[in-house]
Amino acid sequence: MKGNCVLYGVYVSIALICTYLEGFISLPFVTPGIKLGLVNIVILVVMYSPGVKAAFAVSITRVLLVGLLFGNGFTILYSLSGALCALFIMAFSQKTNCFSEIGISILGAVGHNIGQLLVAMAVLNTVNVVYYFVVLLVAAIITGTSIGVLAKKIIPRIKVIQERGVK
Amino acid sequence: MKIADKILIAAIASLILVVFVFIKLSEAEAGYLDISYDGELIYRCKLNYEGSFETEYGNIIDISKGKVSMIWADCPDELCVKQGVISQLGQSIICLPNKTVVQIIQ
Numbered sequence: 001m002k003g004n005c006v007l008y009g010v011y012v013s014i015a016l017i018c019t020y021l022e023g024f025i026s027l028p029f030v031t032p033g034i035k036l037g038l039v040n041i042v043i044l045v046v047m048y049s050p051g052v053k054a055a056f057a058v059s060i061t062r063v064l065l066v067g068l069l070f071g072n073g074f075t076i077l078y079s080l081s082g083a084l085c086a087l088f089i090m091a092f093s094q095k096t097n098c099f100s101e102i103g104i105s106i107l108g109a110v111g112h113n114i115g116q117l118l119v120a121m122a123v124l125n126t127v128n129v130v131y132y133f134v135v136l137l138v139a140a141i142i143t144g145t146s147i148g149v150l151a152k153k154i155i156p157r158i159k160v161i162q163e164r165g166v167k
Numbered sequence: 168m169k170i171a172d173k174i175l176i177a178a179i180a181s182l183i184l185v186v187f188v189f190i191k192l193s194e195a196e197a198g199y200l201d202i203s204y205d206g207e208l209i210y211r212c213k214l215n216y217e218g219s220f221e222t223e224y225g226n227i228i229d230i231s232k233g234k235v236s237m238i239w240a241d242c243p244d245e246l247c248v249k250q251g252v253i254s255q256l257g258q259s260i261i262c263l264p265n266k267t268v269v270q271i272i273q
């Protein structure tokens with residue numbers, strides 16, 4: 001883990017840039033809470049090549065940094081619960097070995113939605129946000145699939161680079 | 168794309184469909200009941216209200232489990248009582264002698 005410090009740093013910074021870039025992309029059917037989830041590419045790549053533990057480390061570091069840079073304690077709470085929920089679901093679905101990157105990506109998107117809606121329910125003290133979950137699920141299929149396809153293209157290439165680096 | 172991925176997408180899509188249909192249905196059911204006399208609204212309640220309401224003009228309307236019926240009327244023909252139960256959006260019971268209209272609205 002020590003030797004990979006630089007690598008993790010690079011991944012965290014790429015994740016940060018992805019979050020920043022995503023702020024410029026506005027989806028045509030703007031409903032609050034719907035995001036492309038570019039960061040998930042980074043998390044997926046990390047999950048496949050260094051491993052699940054690294055993915056947890058990179059994701060949590062990223063959430064804390066983004067929260068400190070652009071948000072406040074409240075936004076940290078939202079994104080942390082979303083990120084953790086997504087990570088647990090993704091890690092579990094990777095372990096089962098029946099999903100490809102696309103499936104894991106979709107599950108990650110759904111996990112994000114679940115985590116954030118749970119916090120929203122606790123904060124707003126209402127169950128009505130469940131209806132909103134349906135809208136988010138539609139978005140999760142679309143964004144999850146596109147991010148998954150991208151990750152599927154990227155992961156083998158990153159692996160080649162890493163193997164060359166080891167030699 | 169593995170088979171499990173396709174199953175996952177299909178499962179989420181069907182979940183969306185089911186919840187969507189459920190929301191649509193529950194929206195249609197949850198309406199209000201309006202009781203008016205001579206064109207003026209005298210009483211309004213939710214359709215899920217349980218109990219009965221007596222108007223000043225000689226009618227008793229019963230509401231239970233989303234079903235509405237006129238259970239008593241002082242008019243001679245009692246057509247409104249014979250009409251039975253209404254429960255769907257837009258349906259109404261009209262008691263002409265007493266100028267009373269009971270209607271289910273959204």
